[in-house]
Amino acid sequence: MMFDSNYLTQDERNRYSRHILLDEMGEKGQLKLKQASVLVVGAGGLGVPVLQYLVAAGVGKIGIVDDDVVEESNLQRQVLYNTAHIGKKKADVAAKSLFLLNPxxxxxxxxxxxxxxxAFEIISDYNIIVDGTDNFPTRYLLNDLCVKMDKTLISGAIFKFEGQVGVFNHLMNDGKRSGTYRCLFPQAPSADDSPDCATIGVIGVVPGLIGMMQAAEVVKLITGVGRLLVNELLLVDLKENSYRNLYFHRDEKAAAKIKNEPLSSSQDYINFCSSNEVVSYDIAEILPNELKRRIKAKEDFQLIDVREPSEHELINIGGELMPMNDIFFHTHKINKQKPVILYCKVGERSEWVIRQLQDRYGFSNLYNLKGGMRAFLADGN
Incomplete structure (x- = not known):
């Protein structure tokens, strides 16, 4: 079949008519999709919905990277495959099934x-790279490659009922590139902190939702329609029906180091992401009764609430409000000379914030309120 990306055929106009009817898209936007090339790394839980929606949307060239075979346990969430595909190579099955959807x-x-x-040879022919592997060694490898090759990376991740999606190293309108994955997470988690879904499980709709969000970012990026998730990470929790945005900024020194140094070996990435050594400082904790004692004694310390403004207004235990989405833009307000105690609802968000502040900004005087505000209010002392 001959492919001419300079115009839309009548068949394509019919197929994509609902796109073309959109004022923001039109034939011009659809032609941009036809002229684009996207590499999807991983044809599993995340990669499948990415592939299905990009193919249906009319992205002109699609690359599929996966060496795995279809297993029965995949069918709960990888809905491109069926029972007859068990034991067959995902990349081959995906390409054949997708061709039936859009030839x-x-x-x-x-x-x-x-x-x-x-990686260099595979990636070089594609404009946009989508990480659908949901494993840390590949995520850091793709990040570094995209920095070196000036390509945009759209990454997704899943964990039980939760997921996240972000756009990294994107060329913005001011000519600068957005933050990279390493700007957000300079240190990989230990093997104990990063189990895959084969170990801890995942509800089937989570990768479907996150994969569709990744596909949406690709379509927006190609057509120029809408605001992209650049310099922010969208956090989704289906169990709690919550959506939060975590904002960050580009670390130019770290990006320059990636660009100028030779690419690490694949084994180095595996070692980097599978080490059981603690890669960041231990998190110091303070018990609720100890915090109450310090408050009563009027000791000199800084107390910070990292929850959202609506939560703080509803109920709080005092201190300054610095939501986790914004706190990294206000690190100058965090005192380095005296103890600083951070809290949230149950202690999880504040622990994450402390880890980032220690790893990225060198704080060594931070304490996490154990059990959060809930434990503080429940403590009878």
């Missing part, structure tokens, strides 16, 4: 894992 697309399958030795 007007150029498909390229790579039955291989992406690694340091083949």
């Amino acid at each position: 007007n697309i150029q498909y390229q399958s790579f039955i291989d894992k992406i690694h340091s030795d083949n």
Whole structure:
């Protein structure tokens, strides 16, 4: 089949008519989709919905990288496959199934894992890279490659009922590139802190939702329609029906280091992400009764609430409000000379914030209120 990306055929106009009817899209936007090329690394829980929606949207060239085979346990969430596909290579099955959905697309399958030795060759032919692998070594490898090759990375991750999606290293209107994955997470979690869904499980709709969000970011990026998740990470919790945005900024020194240094070997990425050594400082905790004692004694310390303004207004135990989405823009307000105690509802958000402040900004005087405000209010002392 011949592909001409300079115009839309009548068949394509019919197929994408609901896109074309949108004032923000029109034929011009649809033509941009046809002229784009997207590499999807991983054809599993995240990669499947990304592929299905990008193919349906009319992205002209799609690359699929996966060396795995379809397993029965995949069918709960990887809805491109069926029972007859068990034991077959995902990349091949995906390309054939997607062709039935839309034959007007150029498909390229790579039955291989992406690694340091083949990544440059595979990635070079694509404008946009989507990480659908949901494993840390590949995520850091793709991040570094995109920084080196000036490409945009759209990454997603899932954990039980939760997920996250962000756009990294994107060329913005001011000519600068947005933050990278390493700007947000300079240190990989230990192996104990990063189990995969085969170990801890995942509800099937979570990768579907996060994958669709990744696909939406790709479509917006290509067409220029809407605001992208640049310099922010969207956090989704389906169990609690909550959506939060975590904002960050580009670390130019870290990005320059990635760009100028040779690419690490794939084994180095595995070692970096599987080490059981603690990669950041221990989190110091303070018990609720100890905090109450310090308040009563009027000791000199700083108390910070990292919850959202609506939560703080409803009920709080005092201190300054610095929501976790904003606190990294206000680190100059955090005292480095005296104890600083951070709290949230149950202590999880404040622990994450402390870890980031220690790893990225060198704070060594931070304490997490154990059990959060809930434990503080429940403490009878």
